Amino acid sequence: MLIPDYYQFLIHPKIISGKCSLENIPSELNGYDAQKPLVITGKNIMERGLVKKFIKAFYDSTVTLGGIFDEVRDYAGISLARDAAFLYKERGCDSIIALGNGTVVDLAKAVNVLVSEKIDNLSAYHEGASISRQLKPLIIVPACRSNGMEATNVMTIDNRRITADFLYPDVIVIDPRMTPGCCPECVAESGVIALTHAFAALTDEAHNPMTAAVAHPALSYLSEYLPKGVTRPKNKDASIALANASVLAASAYSNTRPGMADLLAEELSIITGISVGKYMRILLPSLIADMQKKKIKISDELFLSLVGMEAYAATPVQERPQKGLDAAMKLINSLKGLLPKSLEQLKIQKYKLAEVARVAAERSAERFTDADCRTVLEQAWEGSAV
């Protein structure tokens, strides 16, 4: 095994996963000397009745819920964050719980910055200032569709990203009562995002033993449970495994450089407002096909994590990296017709691709060229690799 010349690794959230995990929240809050959390959630979570189950978990505890702010939809903006921060201050809350995924978590992180730093906008952080102090305790309870950024040190507010190590959540609680997906598309999207993140963590040239150790179980869970979760979104085992995979992949991803599929999907999502998961499902096969064509050298851990020890041991050493790419392609193609297969299907104009490729290449810090990105995008536009 190669020893890396240099690496850094930070994984902050405490993960509590399994039966009756929600009931641990009061004792976790107690550990942070907090008694009155503000709950931030989405309309869809409220409509699915998950909030009632969530409140029941606080029965027989000394915790009072300062309020349930359920105004979050598909977009996290500063005005909504200000409203939630106002509620937080008026009620005298001392911690935040985000019940949901994606925009809910982004909004909770933004509220946390507003109330901890005692400010009313985030413009200073958009201009490059850093968050320099410990924020209030933030607990995340994943439910439904994930955008893969919940367990990371990133928040996206008004389509602009802020990164700081203090943005890591303190606790992530994965409970089978909360995780079952609402539809196969939602499960497929969350799974694809986790797969893309874990893939980026393992195929990056600069990956280290720690990112590999975290990405490995994420890929193993995905390989075993993604097809099952897509066919049966309410299955508790599959949903718990996929939620764990999502958190682990995000933890690995926040310690690695973003891959080409991640960068391109993010840029496309910002331009069009369509979710990142749909783009990743289209871009990842194109990227894999491109890597196979160019015979790029990657770690054989990808193959090991996707197919298991027996198949890994039965394959000659020199074939393992390529077979790993084949296995990843097979896994992503097992989603069948759940998500769009080409950018053309999403009605993306072809002339926009050049700009997307240029921005992604700039953000990659010269790891990918403009031409590399454009090749992948054009292949994705046609959907020829899927």
Added chain:
Amino acid sequence: MNINKYPEIQPGKKLIKRIYVAVFMWFFARAIQAAAKVDEEVKKEVETIPANFTLRLIVNPEKAFPLFFYAKMLPRFIVDKGILLYGLQMIMGKDKKGKFRYQGSDPRGKKINLSMAFTSLEAAMMVFTFRESLCTGYAHSRFVVEGDLPFAQSIMRIMDLTAVFLLPKIVAKLVVKRYPKWSEMSPLRKYLNRVLVYLRMFTV
């Protein structure tokens, strides 16, 4: 912004589960007291525990589960003997004479050497409804142990043996780490002690 749209929520209470846990703890504590008198193996384990040792099994948060209202009306010695149900705590101790006794649910005035605290009522329910054994519960962080840890092992063994005497095999298998074979515990000893434990539970 109208903050009244988002009311403050004071979570309620699960009364039936509270009563179940209280009753279970009371029965279990009295059964351990009886087993310590009746069974040789339990006696040996109790002998390893020092005098004036006090064990407390509670459900956290302690403030959420005060003593039942009638405990305040009764004389102190009745509460300390644990004759009636008083709350969601189980205090057991070894006195100077070496007797391992149930000391009720009131921790006031007692020096606790070992505290085993369930993180929540639901965690206690998981263990007391036999969905998880004591060992699995500990591995899943359902309860936290504070104090003299070596004695916690003895207490766990005592609890396992008591569960074997109290419960039929099909249920006890779910509770204990390993159900004793015939070579380790003869059926005669098991059934005889079961009768004696049940008799002592309600009479002494």
